[in-house]
Amino acid sequence: MKGIIDRFEGNIVVVEIDGKTKDFPKDIFPKNAAAGDVVSISGTEVIILNEETKNLRKEIEDLMDDVWED
Secondary structure, three states: OEEEEEEEEOOEEEEEEOOEEEEEEHHHOOOOOOOOOEEEEEOOEEEEOHHHHHHHHHHHHHHHHHHHHO
């Protein structure tokens, strides 16, 4: 399944998946995982999807630029 890391709460990582949040143990995530990263979760394997994360951050940045221009 694919989701976006929402936040870290102690030893828990909260991930948004299809508009809902789900908690996962922090120890299955790569050490460099950060809020906003797009991840693929399969059992206890988590992979950061770097290209999708980059695209999502660019999309958010563009939206913010549009808001501040008006």
